Amino acid sequence: MRPAARHKTSAAWLQVGDGTRLEIHHTPWWRHIYRDFRRYRVTADPALRTVFLTQGFWASSAYRLSRAALLRTRLARPLVALLQKLVEVVTGISLPPPCEIGEGLYIGHYGSIIVAPDSRIGHNCSLAQNVTIGVAGSGDNRGAPVIGNRVFIGAHAIIVGRLTVGDDAVICAGSVVSRSVPARAVVMGNPARVVSYDGSFDYVFYDGMDVDPARRLSLERSRSLNAGSA
8 A cells, every 4th residue: 555545544534424414314114114125125135035034124123113112102112122122032133222223224144233222323224243333432432333324334343432434434344443434434453444445335235326316426435535545
């Protein structure tokens, strides 16, 4: 890697990703479930397999239903708590209703996924197995991550603390992230470091992605940045 590229990579930690302006537009719970389901269909997962054999889809559907029920009445709390615990036992995935998750969540593998209640996750994100998105820090610095849109998080990745992961970023498998990640960055290692700005464009697929103006603009920025580092 050239000195200019190394400097740009190290300086990237001083930038803040687009996720700081994360806006999650909430739609009816059934449409959220449909959008989640479409993420599996776009990746060519059979419909019946998704509904009956994909634990990630079960977990996200239970999360959508639980969150909708709690917004309607507090009387649903006991049932929601029971449903959440049942889903955790069956799938190994913990998506507490207080956390905010945008449409199009994709969890393609079984279990051991922990998301803190204070976390925020944008639209069309993908989580692999054994991912932890948790709380860390102390005092005013204590908090949970904000994950931007179209982010891919690899297996066994750990993201903790009051930080931001920018739009279209990739957290590689086994990475430990405790600092903010710029938009379109690919990070790996423990502690995680930026290795490129190729983004998640080859990893995250969803309906209408080729005409999504936000994704298209982000892709243009990625190409421009990579061309400048060559």
